[in-house]
Amino acid sequence: MAATHTVSAFDAELNALKTKVLRMGGIAEANVAAAVQAVMRRDKALAERTITSDQRIDVFDSEISELVTRLLALRQPMAIDLRFIVGTLKIATDLERIGDYAKNIAKRTTAIGTAVPTQPMHAIPRMGEMVLSMVKDVLDALSNEDVEKAVAVRDRDAILDELYNSVFRELLTYMMEDPRTITGCTHLLFIAKNLERIGDHATNMAEAVYYIVTGNRMYNDRPKADVTAEITDPSQIA
Amino acid sequence: MTTLDFTTHTVPLDGKAKISAKNVNLWYGEKQALHNINLEVGENQVTALIGPSGCGKSTFLRCLNRMNDTITSCRIQGDIRIDGDDIYAQALDVVHLRARVGMVFQKPNPFPKSIFENVAYGPRLHGLAESKDHMEHIVKSSLERAGLWKEVSDRLQSPGTGLSGGQQQRLCIARAIAVSPEVILMDEPCSALDPIATAKIEELIDELRENFTIAIVTHSMQQAARVSQRTAFFHLGVLVENGPTEGIFTNPVDKRTQDYVTGRFG
Amino acid sequence: MTDVAGKFTVEPFSASAEKRERFNRLLKKRYAAEARFKMWGIVAVSVAVVFLVLLLGSILLQGASAFSTTKVELELYLDPAVIDPQGTKDPQTIASADYNQILRASMSKLFPEVQGRRERRDMMSLLSSGAAYEVAGHVRDNPDLIGQTIRFEVLTDDLVDMLRKGYIERNVPEADRKLNDFQLGIYDKLVATGALGGAFNTELITTGDSREPENAGLWGAVVGSFLTLVVTLGIAFPLGVMAAVYLEEFAPKNRITDMIEVNINNLAAVPSIVFGLLGLAVFLNFFGMPRSAPVVGGLVLALQALPIIIIASRAAIKAVPPSIREAALGMGASPLQTVMHHTLPLSMPGMLTGAILGMAHALGETAPLLMIGMVAFIVDIPSGFSSPATVLPVQIYLWADSPERAFVEKTSAAIIVLLLFLISMNAIAIYLRKKFERKW
Ligand SMILES: Nc1ncnc2c1ncn2[C@@H]1O[C@H](COP(=O)(O)OP(=O)(O)OP(=O)(O)O)[C@@H](O)[C@H]1O
Numbered sequence: 001m002a003a004t005h006t007v008s009a010f011d012a013e014l015n016a017l018k019t020k021v022l023r024m025g026g027i028a029e030a031n032v033a034a035a036v037q038a039v040m041r042r043d044k045a046l047a048e049r050t051i052t053s054d055q056r057i058d059v060f061d062s063e064i065s066e067l068v069t070r071l072l073a074l075r076q077p078m079a080i081d082l083r084f085i086v087g088t089l090k091i092a093t094d095l096e097r098i099g100d101y102a103k104n105i106a107k108r109t110t111a112i113g114t115a116v117p118t119q120p121m122h123a124i125p126r127m128g129e130m131v132l133s134m135v136k137d138v139l140d141a142l143s144n145e146d147v148e149k150a151v152a153v154r155d156r157d158a159i160l161d162e163l164y165n166s167v168f169r170e171l172l173t174y175m176m177e178d179p180r181t182i183t184g185c186t187h188l189l190f191i192a193k194n195l196e197r198i199g200d201h202a203t204n205m206a207e208a209v210y211y212i213v214t215g216n217r218m219y220n221d222r223p224k225a226d227v228t229a230e231i232t233d234p235s236q237i238a
Numbered sequence: 239m240t241t242l243d244f245t246t247h248t249v250p251l252d253g254k255a256k257i258s259a260k261n262v263n264l265w266y267g268e269k270q271a272l273h274n275i276n277l278e279v280g281e282n283q284v285t286a287l288i289g290p291s292g293c294g295k296s297t298f299l300r301c302l303n304r305m306n307d308t309i310t311s312c313r314i315q316g317d318i319r320i321d322g323d324d325i326y327a328q329a330l331d332v333v334h335l336r337a338r339v340g341m342v343f344q345k346p347n348p349f350p351k352s353i354f355e356n357v358a359y360g361p362r363l364h365g366l367a368e369s370k371d372h373m374e375h376i377v378k379s380s381l382e383r384a385g386l387w388k389e390v391s392d393r394l395q396s397p398g399t400g401l402s403g404g405q406q407q408r409l410c411i412a413r414a415i416a417v418s419p420e421v422i423l424m425d426e427p428c429s430a431l432d433p434i435a436t437a438k439i440e441e442l443i444d445e446l447r448e449n450f451t452i453a454i455v456t457h458s459m460q461q462a463a464r465v466s467q468r469t470a471f472f473h474l475g476v477l478v479e480n481g482p483t484e485g486i487f488t489n490p491v492d493k494r495t496q497d498y499v500t501g502r503f504g
Numbered sequence: 505m506t507d508v509a510g511k512f513t514v515e516p517f518s519a520s521a522e523k524r525e526r527f528n529r530l531l532k533k534r535y536a537a538e539a540r541f542k543m544w545g546i547v548a549v550s551v552a553v554v555f556l557v558l559l560l561g562s563i564l565l566q567g568a569s570a571f572s573t574t575k576v577e578l579e580l581y582l583d584p585a586v587i588d589p590q591g592t593k594d595p596q597t598i599a600s601a602d603y604n605q606i607l608r609a610s611m612s613k614l615f616p617e618v619q620g621r622r623e624r625r626d627m628m629s630l631l632s633s634g635a636a637y638e639v640a641g642h643v644r645d646n647p648d649l650i651g652q653t654i655r656f657e658v659l660t661d662d663l664v665d666m667l668r669k670g671y672i673e674r675n676v677p678e679a680d681r682k683l684n685d686f687q688l689g690i691y692d693k694l695v696a697t698g699a700l701g702g703a704f705n706t707e708l709i710t711t712g713d714s715r716e717p718e719n720a721g722l723w724g725a726v727v728g729s730f731l732t733l734v735v736t737l738g739i740a741f742p743l744g745v746m747a748a749v750y751l752e753e754f755a756p757k758n759r760i761t762d763m764i765e766v767n768i769n770n771l772a773a774v775p776s777i778v779f780g781l782l783g784l785a786v787f788l789n790f791f792g793m794p795r796s797a798p799v800v801g802g803l804v805l806a807l808q809a810l811p812i813i814i815i816a817s818r819a820a821i822k823a824v825p826p827s828i829r830e831a832a833l834g835m836g837a838s839p840l841q842t843v844m845h846h847t848l849p850l851s852m853p854g855m856l857t858g859a860i861l862g863m864a865h866a867l868g869e870t871a872p873l874l875m876i877g878m879v880a881f882i883v884d885i886p887s888g889f890s891s892p893a894t895v896l897p898v899q900i901y902l903w904a905d906s907p908e909r910a911f912v913e914k915t916s917a918a919i920i921v922l923l924l925f926l927i928s929m930n931a932i933a934i935y936l937r938k939k940f941e942r943k944w
């Protein structure tokens with residue numbers, strides 16, 4: 001958005017909106033990182049802090065909706081402004097969901113217990129890092145109007161899905177072998193699922209950024225690699 | 239002064255063109271007001287002409303029914319056809335053309351005559367009514383189509399200038415459609431009206447689209463977005479961008495269009 | 505005061521006492537200027553009103569008395585032997601009889617003591633020299649009265665009228681007086697018997713000009729003015745309107761039309777006597793039209809009124825909003841239809857105003873008419889456009905030039921009639937304008 005608006009207040013409001021979204025994204029990112037860490041270390045205090053921190057995200061979310069509503073009503077934005085405003089509203093919703101997933105992960109810190117197989121446990125931080133880099137990149141893409149970065153984020157989601165699939169199969173195998181691990185494994189499964197969902201939201205955000213910058217949709221048939229919805233029979237697991 | 243950027247981005251019309259203008263150049267004296275305009279107006283569509291003040295929207299609109307003939311300093315070059323007929327051909331009669339291409343002006347300009355006489359003026363001029371009853375029928379149906387009948391049916395003999403601004407503008411629309419033109423040109427028809435009167439006229443334009451082809455100049459981008467199917471953006475006498483309205487307002491191709499629709503003009 | 509960026513900043517005036525002070529000073533100056541302006545305006549209007557009142561007042565005061573005249577009621581024995589000795593009842597014979605003899609007989613009966621030739625002549629000269637014609641006319645119209653004795657009011661001489669109105673001083677020496685002591689005596693006796701008194705001066709309104717002030721009337725001039733103006737209006741208005749419409753709506757804008765425009769404006773400023781000379785040279789000498797005729801006067805005045813009407817009409821056409829023209833053209837009306845349906849009806853009130861202004865100008869015009877002979881002494885009421893006539897302002901000029909005392913008040917009376925004529929013309933103009941304006 002190179003040239004400035006004739007009405008300078010409009011520029012100021014758009015900037016405020018962008019700042020808010022980026023700050024909200026920063027908090028969501030930090031919460032995801034903290035939640036993963038809390039789970040890995042069974043750090044109850046960190047988990048508590050992460051859970052309370054989610055409230056800040058919710059506050060941002062409602063502030064952003066308000067700002068967007070006001071901008072739509074007062075400025076009647078067109079073209080890139082319209083796309084930016086509508087896009088940020090979507091991004092804020094995605095970030096809010098990401099925050100919720102982080103909170104959900106943090107909540108499982110105590111429930112997960114100690115009877116968890118260590119092998120699949122290692123996959124969680126890997127997934128977490130991956131998700132974090134996606135969220136970070138998508139926020140950078142938004143900040144710099146960087147379409148390529150957004151496309152890259154979308155492409156990485158496929159890898160994340162692969163990762164989730166393997167974790168899913170692994171946990172399923174453990175639970176079948178030793179029913180005592182079921183509680184812990186279920187929690188782990190949920191955590192993995194949450195991380196996978198965060199990746200999906202990051203992808204949504206990447207699509208929003210793409211639309212904001214180019215005005216076109218990223219092709220609708222994005223690669224879908226999560227096949228677990230189709231698995232019914234454990235024997236299918238190779 | 240920087241040189242003009244003459245590029246035009248056109249998304250081709252996918253229906254039938256009612257009016258097609260090719261390579262239209264226009265001068266007022268020495269000053270060129272239109273530069274090589276190529277624009278098609280789709281049949282039974284509303285085409286909005288937008289652009290900053292003085293960019294030549296009205297000038298282009300007035301080319302389409304040769305209202306510019308009345309300006310002595312005005313010189314026009316190029317080819318404008320309505321249903322394939324060259325409107326600047328020697329053989330074509332201006333009176334006939336204006337019966338086919340009606341016009342509604344920016345400021346409501348009813349004649350200082352009765353409401354009835356205002357609407358009956360065109361049909362009388364072109365001998366469209368066969369009898370007194372027929373004329374009454376034409377007047378009534380035109381007022382009905384313009385959405386004014388209910389408000390004025392009991393005072394057809396009172397002066398048209400005694401109506402409110404919005405009513406006057408609808409009276410002017412009724413007057414224009416009374417001769418059943420094929421095309422209606424509207425030059426900022428709502429610029430003097432309140433939002434409710436504007437909404438009524440926009441609703442009317444949408445209804446008229448079924449039977450008429452409409453070209454409308456407007457300064458309100460929201461209005462252009464609401465009523466038109468296609469939008470043409472003019473800048474400094476150049477047609478910059480022309481395509482489906484949605485595209486112009488959500489994802490314009492040209493930087494000048496983008497700057498104009500988002501309010502970034504210097 | 506400048507800030508860092510070098511831009512001027514303006515502090516509110518209430519910021520400092522010094523600023524407030526300056527502001528108040530400016531405010532006071534402004535109020536004072538406005539008050540002065542208003543005062544001068546009132547002074548100007550008052551002066552104009554005073555002059556108008558003085559002018560109208562003096563004319564009314566001087567002219568009002570001319571609307572009454574002095575008559576004496578006599579007992580007339582319509583002696584058949586004098587009027588119609590053969591008893592033919594022929595109107596010609598009756599009219600040409602010697603009614604002075606009858607008047608003399610009547611006066612002698614009133615004043616049997618007057619015997620001398622000179623004294624009788626003096627006594628009879630108190631009656632108007634037109635008195636015999638009055639009686640003649642009355643008897644011709646009523647031949648049955650012959651042989652009877654009737655009571656009949658005849659006009660007195662203008663000197664008697666002047667005496668009654670107090671314009672002749674009684675106490676100057678007899679030699680310096682127009683009426684001698686004997687005549688005064690007769691007058692007093694007539695007043696004492698109640699036979700002599702004032703009456704409304706119908707002659708002033710109904711008759712033509714005359715050398716005798718008591719018989720002189722304005723009707724000839726009024727009819728002359730009317731006929732002249734009809735010709736002027738009939739020629740100047742259509743021509744003026746057509747010229748204006750053509751120049752405004754159809755003429756191309758080029759050097760020729762520019763020149764025509766300049767010349768029309770100049771024509772409006774040409775002294776009127778020039779138009780008279782033109783009329784003399786062209787209409788009388790070249791075309792051989794009759795002298796003193798309303799048709800020629802009308803033509804000359806039409807020439808003079810034309811530029812005024814053209815200018816006013818063009819202004820009226822310019823005042824028609826262009827949006828109306830565009831609307832009509834946009835509906836497919838031709839330029840001529842646009843003019844006939846819209847421009848002309850809408851500008852008609854303004855054109856009428858211009859026309860009436862031009863007419864009022866023409867009505868008051870004297871100089872050009874002098875050149876074409878309308879200054880001749882004409883007794884008859886003009887019967888048509890080519891019969892000799894005079895007009896009101898010329899009549900005023902003629903009367904103002906006459907030596908008799910009685911013409912002084914007649915002059916003022918004529919001016920009053922002229923003003924009434926003007927006022928009624930303006931009233932018609934206003935009526936027409938209102939009518940056209942209301943017409944949808
Ligand atoms: N009759 C005329 N004579 C000379 N120049 C004219 C005339 N009419 C318009 N122009 C010039 O032509 C250019 C285009 O004018 P036009 O009226 O078409 O603008 P517009 O786009 O309708 O503007 P607006 O939105 O203000 O109505 C302007 O620069 C104007 O000054």
Ligand SMILES: [Mg+2]
Pocket residue numbers: 295296297425455
């Ligand atoms: Mg315009």
